[in-house]
Amino acid sequence: xxxxxxxxxxxxVAVMAGTSAxxxxxxVSTFKVDTQKxxxxxxxxxxTGEHSGTVKLTDGSLAIDGGKxxxxxxxxxxxxxxxxDLTDAGYNAKFIGHMxxxxxxxxxxxxxxxxxxxKVTPKGxxxxxxxxxxxxxxxxxxxxxxxxVKTTANGIEASxxxxxxxxxxxxxxxxxSFFENIGDKAIYDDFTVEIKVVAAK
Numbered sequence: 001x002x003x004x005x006x007x008x009x010x011x012x013v014a015v016m017a018g019t020s021a022x023x024x025x026x027x028v029s030t031f032k033v034d035t036q037k038x039x040x041x042x043x044x045x046x047x048t049g050e051h052s053g054t055v056k057l058t059d060g061s062l063a064i065d066g067g068k069x070x071x072x073x074x075x076x077x078x079x080x081x082x083x084x085d086l087t088d089a090g091y092n093a094k095f096i097g098h099m100x101x102x103x104x105x106x107x108x109x110x111x112x113x114x115x116x117x118x119k120v121t122p123k124g125x126x127x128x129x130x131x132x133x134x135x136x137x138x139x140x141x142x143x144x145x146x147x148x149v150k151t152t153a154n155g156i157e158a159s160x161x162x163x164x165x166x167x168x169x170x171x172x173x174x175x176x177s178f179f180e181n182i183g184d185k186a187i188y189d190d191f192t193v194e195i196k197v198v199a200a201k
Contacts, residue, residue: 031199033060044191056080103173136169155200
């Protein structure tokens, strides 16, 4: 009798374990980026100074599982690029025209850039390390940077700042890595992008 009861107990445990194994995973919630409230800020430096500006997002989403960030994708409108530090309208327009040319982002051929999250490492609280593929001019490179992701009453607010090497995206104009004798006309290879995102379900 005891043996039979023991076997029945084992079967019950096995059934319960099997049942728990088939419990569905937590549902991943998708938050759509509000393109009017989200923006990418950029900063590039040269020997004689620096320039800053913005690029608009055209689309994007964040994936949240159990209150934690797990993924996301973003699309940027490269034709929306502006410079915010040049006050002379004529010089500003000339500068932006050059940024859109083949020397830099070639926006006629590559009107958008994208970023897709491939790995998320929680660092505690609202802090994360984000790894993903940045695609500029059709060229993709992996990049990792720190980010903050906060849950609000209306959705999600996220921000992160990354340093990119423009030469990895075939943007070589004014680079000492390719043109040695350009002196103070040199533009540094590294530039920074800081994305600020507001998203809601």
